[in-house]
Amino acid sequence: MGQELFAIIDGATNLLSAAVRMGAPLLLASAGLxxxxxxxxxxxxxxxxxxxxxxxxxxxxxxxxxxxLGALLAICIGVIFELIVAFLVVTARANQVxxxxxxxxxxxxxxxxxxxxxxxxxxxxxxxxxxxxFKIPFLADIPVLGPVLFSHxxxxxxxxxxxxxxxxxxxxxxxxxxxxxxxxxxxxxxxVGVNVYLVKYLCCLTRGAMAALAGSYxxxxxxxxxxxxxxxxxxxxxxxxxxxxxxxxxxxxxxxxLFGAGDALQMRLxxxxxxLPYQFVQALPYVITLVILTGLVGKAVQPAATGEAYSKE
Amino acid sequence: MTKPKKGEIERTEERSEGRKRAEVTVMGIGRRMFxxxxxxxxxxxxxxxxxxxxxxISVSLMGVEPVVAMRYFVRGVSASAYxxxxxxxxxxxxxxxxxxxxxxxxxxxxxxxxxxxxFIGGLTGTIVGAYIRGLPWPIHALLALAAGFVGGxxxxxxxxxxKVRFGTNEVISTIMFDYLAVFIVSYAVTGxxxxxxxxxxxxxxxxxxxxxxxxxxxxxxxxxAVVGLLAVLAFxxxxxxxxFGYQIRAVGANPRAAHYAGIDVGRSIVATMFxxxxxxxxxxxxxxxGVLHRLREAFSPGWGWDGIAVALLxxxxxxxxxxxxxxxxxxxxxxxxxxRATGVPIGLVYVVQAVIIICVVAREYRLPKSLRSLxxxxxxxxxxxxxxxxxxxxE
Numbered sequence: 001m002g003q004e005l006f007a008i009i010d011g012a013t014n015l016l017s018a019a020v021r022m023g024a025p026l027l028l029a030s031a032g033l034x035x036x037x038x039x040x041x042x043x044x045x046x047x048x049x050x051x052x053x054x055x056x057x058x059x060x061x062x063x064x065x066x067x068x069l070g071a072l073l074a075i076c077i078g079v080i081f082e083l084i085v086a087f088l089v090v091t092a093r094a095n096q097v098x099x100x101x102x103x104x105x106x107x108x109x110x111x112x113x114x115x116x117x118x119x120x121x122x123x124x125x126x127x128x129x130x131x132x133x134f135k136i137p138f139l140a141d142i143p144v145l146g147p148v149l150f151s152h153x154x155x156x157x158x159x160x161x162x163x164x165x166x167x168x169x170x171x172x173x174x175x176x177x178x179x180x181x182x183x184x185x186x187x188x189x190x191x192v193g194v195n196v197y198l199v200k201y202l203c204c205l206t207r208g209a210m211a212a213l214a215g216s217y218x219x220x221x222x223x224x225x226x227x228x229x230x231x232x233x234x235x236x237x238x239x240x241x242x243x244x245x246x247x248x249x250x251x252x253x254x255x256x257x258l259f260g261a262g263d264a265l266q267m268r269l270x271x272x273x274x275x276l277p278y279q280f281v282q283a284l285p286y287v288i289t290l291v292i293l294t295g296l297v298g299k300a301v302q303p304a305a306t307g308e309a310y311s312k313e
Numbered sequence: 314m315t316k317p318k319k320g321e322i323e324r325t326e327e328r329s330e331g332r333k334r335a336e337v338t339v340m341g342i343g344r345r346m347f348x349x350x351x352x353x354x355x356x357x358x359x360x361x362x363x364x365x366x367x368x369x370i371s372v373s374l375m376g377v378e379p380v381v382a383m384r385y386f387v388r389g390v391s392a393s394a395y396x397x398x399x400x401x402x403x404x405x406x407x408x409x410x411x412x413x414x415x416x417x418x419x420x421x422x423x424x425x426x427x428x429x430x431x432f433i434g435g436l437t438g439t440i441v442g443a444y445i446r447g448l449p450w451p452i453h454a455l456l457a458l459a460a461g462f463v464g465g466x467x468x469x470x471x472x473x474x475x476k477v478r479f480g481t482n483e484v485i486s487t488i489m490f491d492y493l494a495v496f497i498v499s500y501a502v503t504g505x506x507x508x509x510x511x512x513x514x515x516x517x518x519x520x521x522x523x524x525x526x527x528x529x530x531x532x533x534x535x536x537x538a539v540v541g542l543l544a545v546l547a548f549x550x551x552x553x554x555x556x557f558g559y560q561i562r563a564v565g566a567n568p569r570a571a572h573y574a575g576i577d578v579g580r581s582i583v584a585t586m587f588x589x590x591x592x593x594x595x596x597x598x599x600x601x602x603g604v605l606h607r608l609r610e611a612f613s614p615g616w617g618w619d620g621i622a623v624a625l626l627x628x629x630x631x632x633x634x635x636x637x638x639x640x641x642x643x644x645x646x647x648x649x650x651x652x653r654a655t656g657v658p659i660g661l662v663y664v665v666q667a668v669i670i671i672c673v674v675a676r677e678y679r680l681p682k683s684l685r686s687l688x689x690x691x692x693x694x695x696x697x698x699x700x701x702x703x704x705x706x707x708e
Contacts, residue, residue, distance in 0.1 A: 042484065044425070094674040097423055097484055101621050102670035109663030116658065117374055228660075236488055243485055279500040286489045286496075293486055294479045302482060 009144065015264055016148040020156065021222070023260020025050075025214040027159040029238035030245070030252040031166050032210025037247050038170065039203040040183035040305040045085060045100035046211050047235025048107030053078050053215025055111040058226040059118055061128040067220045070128070071155075071213060078212020079205050081107075086204035090197055093309035104235075112228045130224035131155060131217070155217050162210075166249040179203060183303030186310040196310050214238070237263075237285075244289045247302060259285045357626055360672035361640065364665040371664060377655045389650020390643055396650065398532035402604065404642025406431075406613070408541050409596030410620025411638050412548050413469075413589045415629035419552055420585040421565035426472055426487030427593040428617025429494030430465035434594020435601050436498050437464025439506070439516050439608040442523035442601070453522035458540065458598055465594015466587040468494060473586030477579035483586075491617070499610050506608065516608035525603035535603035544595060549631040551588070561585050593617060622670045641666065 029050060033043045053074040060066075060073030085103055088094045119126050131153035139150040170176035181189040182199045190196050218234065219226050237259050244258070245251025262285045269278040369379040390396045410427045417424035424430075438461030445453065471490055475481040501516070508517040525536040552558040563571040564581045572578050596616055601608060623641060627633030648662045 044484075044488075088671065088674065092675055097425065098621060098625055098670060098674055101618055102667045102674070104618070105622075105663040105670070106667035109660045109665075109667060112660030113371060113375070113658040113664065233492070236492070240488065240492075277500050277504055279496040279503075283493055283496040286492045290475075290486065290489045290493075293481045293489070294475060295481075302485070306482070307484070 013144050013147050015268060016144075016261075017151075018264035018268070019257065019261035020148060021152065021260070022263040023257040024152070024156045024159045024221075025217045025234060026238045026241050026256035026259055027253055028155065028162070028217060029211045029214035029235070030242050030256050031159070031162040031249070032207035033238055033242045034166055034170065034245075034247065034249050034252050035179055035203040036207045037242050037306075038183045038303055039179050039200055040186070040303045040308065041089065041200065041203065042096035042100055042307050043207070043239045043242065044097055044236070045103035046207070046238055047231055047233070048100075048104035049078050049081055049208055049211040050215035050218070050231045050235045050238075051104075051107040051111050051229070052081050053212025054219035054230055055107075055115070055215075055226050056212070057216030058126075058128050058219045061220055062119065062126055065129060067129050067131050070220055071131075071216050074212040074216035075209045078208040078210075078215070080208075081212075082204045082208025083201075085208075086201050089309065090200045090204070093311060096307055096309075108229060111226070115226065115228075127225050128220065131221045153221055155213070155221055160253075163249055163253045170249060180303075182310075183305055186305050186308075190310075190312065200310070211235070211238075240286060240289050243302075244285070244292060246292070255285075255289075258288075356673055357637070357640075357669075360626070360669045363672045364644075364668040367668045368661055368665045371661060372651075372655075372657055375657060377657055382651050382655055382657060385654040386647035386651045389654070390646040394529070395532045396646060398529055398534035399646045399649075400639060400642040401538055402533045402535070402642070403645040404638040405537055405541050405603075406596045406600050406616040407619050407623050407641050408635060408638035409544060409599065410593050410616050411623030411627060411634040412544055412620075412631070413465075413592035413596070413617075414620045414624035415627065415631075415634050416548060416552070416592060417585055417589040418624060418629045419558075419565050420561045420582060421568065422473075422476075422582065422585060422589075423484050423621075424469070424487065424586070424589050424593070425484050425621070426469060426490050426590070426617070427596070427620045428613065428615065429487065429491035430468045430590040430593035431597035431613055431617045432494040432498045433468040433597075434461040434465030434591075435597030435608055435612065436501055437461055437594070438598030439519065439601055442519040443506075443517050443608075445523075446520055448520070448522045450522050453520060454525060454536075454602060457519075457523040457602055458595065461594045461598025461602075462591040463594070465597065466591035469586040469588075469590020469593070470583055473583040477582055495611065498608065498612075502608055502610050508607075514610050519602055519606045523602055524606060525599065533604070537599040537603035540595065540599055544592060545631045545635050548592075548634075552631075557581075557584070593620070596620075619666070622666055625670060626673055 029046060033046060036043055056077040057067075057070040057074035059070070061070030064070070081103070085099060088099045089096050133151065134154050134157075136150040136157075140146040142150070168176075170179065178189065178194045178199050181194060182196050186196045189199075214234075215231060218230060223230070238256065241255030241259050242252045244255030245253065262281055266278045266282040269281060369383070372382045373379050388396075390400055410431060413427045413430065414424050438457045441460035442453070442457035445456070448456070468490060472481070472483045472486040475486045476483045499514075503514045506516040508515055525540070528534055528536050528538070550558075552561065560571070560576045560581050561584075563574065563576055564578050564585075568578050571581075597613065600616075601612070605612060619641065623634055623637045626637035626640070627635070644665055645662055648657070648659060648665075651657050651661075652659050
């Protein structure tokens, strides 16, 4: 009896730990997505930026031998990528969704076809040094909480740390206020002297850095190599998590962890081969998000000026 | 000052009016041709050329001579009947999803959900095509196609209804529907639809009566091409020759005005999403009945997403969508041939496609002009006087 209980606790600990690991990239990405979403911009291009981050992280780690320089390269590439997107979307006022589709295609094409230029032609993708595991002393020894929360790599802690930071910036600083006004009523923001384009550019660049870092977590944190299209829908998952959280930092974080938990549970079920179809577990977060969108359970209203390009004239 | 007689004024005005009209028509034809060339024909051509330039640079970075690669590209799709038909085979799913996105666009909706509708269309088409046995050829195939259309259509109705009933943005809700569709198909082929004895997650084979057979021996061209042609025709008929199509266009142009004109906007949106979803459902269904002959997990390599590019490039017209789908098919077929010959990775297709989209989008929004009054964050200029041309030409 005692042994069974122990096994159950052990299994649950493993599952929760996996949920945190799976949720961390979504958490990282959503820290950037919240800003762009609140500034009234569509986030569908996240998938592509994450893919670029996953790829350039591995490239950086491969060339320098350090995962941290890989992360730096990923952030730089993500920012450059988003700069192009911001130019098209903010400056040229192109349709955001269509630009996002192009972003995703471009990232998929570039990462899958340029891999061999950089790594050379070989059948096996090169292995690179991963983000090192960093157990927080003392805290990691707490029975259940330790493995679940305090024995991960540094990016996981960063992801959690960023939740209150984004909340603070968005709700307690004038910059955050500007971001929110730009998303709700850009003309009003403009008329009180907010530089709408600058705010949108800044939000885009933040998203680029965070999404690319999240992508590098996938390649350097989980798998320590790059495989084609390895983001596999997690970008859209992060977007869904932000919608789930009604465009707030704390809500998005909960959403990210829920989606991560769904992913972890789904893998566990698939591995155990239970009768319960794992697809239902996988689908659950999306169903919940849809229900939230219908407004039957607490109305979720996206920022009023979402998807619109702003023009001064 | 002598006062001219009344008749005289009328005559001179008449004459000048007539002359003006004549001038306008003569100039009009020239100008309209110019405008057509400049506004309609040029952007896609420039975009495609840009795509090829980027592809050429990428290829040479990979250590392959671009000219050599290009030769394989062109020879691969034009040297044989097989290669040419391959263009059509590769273009077909993109044609259907392109029509789907274009149809929704006519009503002012952005159908991001074509991918999910495609999966559900494939699922319902497979259920009818594989589990009904003993029906003769055309009837069974038509039944399966109808099932695919209705399946995809119903999956499109979801986001449409959500938009009308709850005001949910269709761009957001269709993403959720996309994922749900992928999970449903994944569940179906690993569970209830799994072919016995059941080691591989795939459905049983489509019954012979429902298969869209080969119509040109020696190639992979199948009867789905005819379905595609009919779909293009149906698109044109519905949009331009029916009252329903007129209502759709009215709602797309200005929902409020359409509402005051007595059009039921909500019903138009839901009906549009049904037909748009139906087109996307046909994409999955035709691909399974014509090429794959089975339902598999994740059988689409993102045709639904590519449909957005196809519709954009084709300016949401039936002819334009057809041409741009064929162009995408051409690029795919060519890159395939190039890959076989030189080992250039297939991912190049996506790069070319992305560059094409970006160029078209940039042209669409008159980038050269907006460059003159830069909306960069640090170089804010004083607001320009509104140009009348802008106001008039803002279609």
